[in-house]
Amino acid sequence: MTVTRNRFNTRYARQDRPVVGLRRQADAAVVPVSISSDTRDETTRKKEIHTVLLAALDRAPGTDIELVSGTAQLSPVTKANYLELQFQYAGRVDTSKIDVMLRVKLAGSAAATEKKLTDFIKAISGSGRATIDKTGGLTLAIVNPDQYRDEIYRRIAAGANRAVGFHGADYAVNVSGLDRAVAWSQVSNTEVFLYIPYGFSVGK
Numbered sequence: 001m002t003v004t005r006n007r008f009n010t011r012y013a014r015q016d017r018p019v020v021g022l023r024r025q026a027d028a029a030v031v032p033v034s035i036s037s038d039t040r041d042e043t044t045r046k047k048e049i050h051t052v053l054l055a056a057l058d059r060a061p062g063t064d065i066e067l068v069s070g071t072a073q074l075s076p077v078t079k080a081n082y083l084e085l086q087f088q089y090a091g092r093v094d095t096s097k098i099d100v101m102l103r104v105k106l107a108g109s110a111a112a113t114e115k116k117l118t119d120f121i122k123a124i125s126g127s128g129r130a131t132i133d134k135t136g137g138l139t140l141a142i143v144n145p146d147q148y149r150d151e152i153y154r155r156i157a158a159g160a161n162r163a164v165g166f167h168g169a170d171y172a173v174n175v176s177g178l179d180r181a182v183a184w185s186q187v188s189n190t191e192v193f194l195y196i197p198y199g200f201s202v203g204k
Helices: 042-059 110-123 145-165
Strands: 002-007 022-025 028-037 065-069 073-076 096-105 131-134 139-143 172-176 183-186 191-195 199-203
Touching (some): 028 110, 042 131, 065 110, 110 131, 139 191, 145 172, 145 199
Antiparallel strands (some): 002 073, 002 139, 022 191, 028 096, 028 131, 028 139, 065 096, 183 191
16 A cells, blocks of 8 residues: 655645654655546446546556555555445536546656656546546655654664764663654655654753
């Protein structure tokens, strides 16, 4: 599974994160899409939406793009589970939609990645009155952020020990928050800064 959070157009400056952490390129980028139809007959409307969804699933292999669903934790959408996706009200009478995301490995620039996803969307044929449309901007994704916990721990320990070194051998450091989840924020178009929201104090 992939965890996703920060959008490419968010501000990079963050005042609420620790100084110590790990900067690295994001693993992937995702973009939200909606498959919707306003055909009056409900059965036909849902069939049209599923037809477009299946067309996207058919086109995805070989493109490095996959369909995923979820909020924070993203799981692949496949022909084995697509019927589990819930139809939603699309804002008008006799309209329905299914919201999913397109995920692709982040390689090269953000602009090139976005173009690849946009071209994929444009290549999907509609069915009846059903269409697929992008509904938001690119979002950075990290695969299993907890795998970086040990490296962040090491960096926190090194920073804390360095701080103690300025005070003398009879001082000790107390670090808190190491049990908190690994978090991250965007620091460039393609990079994230992973950290644990820790704190420490130095005393005798």
